[in-house]
Amino acid sequence: MAVLDFLLPALVMIAGFWQSPVFLVALALGAGYLGAKAVEVIPFTRRIIERREAEAAERG
Numbered sequence: 001m002a003v004l005d006f007l008l009p010a011l012v013m014i015a016g017f018w019q020s021p022v023f024l025v026a027l028a029l030g031a032g033y034l035g036a037k038a039v040e041v042i043p044f045t046r047r048i049i050e051r052r053e054a055e056a057a058e059r060g
Contacts, residue, residue: 039045 040049
């Protein structure tokens with residue numbers, strides 16, 4: 001967390017386009033997409049997802 005305290009303000013100060021709401025929305029969508037892909041790739045979370053899908057298939 002301490003790394004983010006230094007990294008994020010530096011990124012914001014470097015580029016003025018960070019103030020654009022269109023860019024920030026695009027950044028948020030990209031981060032959400034990459035976060036969803038990361039959850040699928042991490043083995044622990046993949047097992048949780050597969051377990052939930054198997055339980056749902058047994059019920060339905």
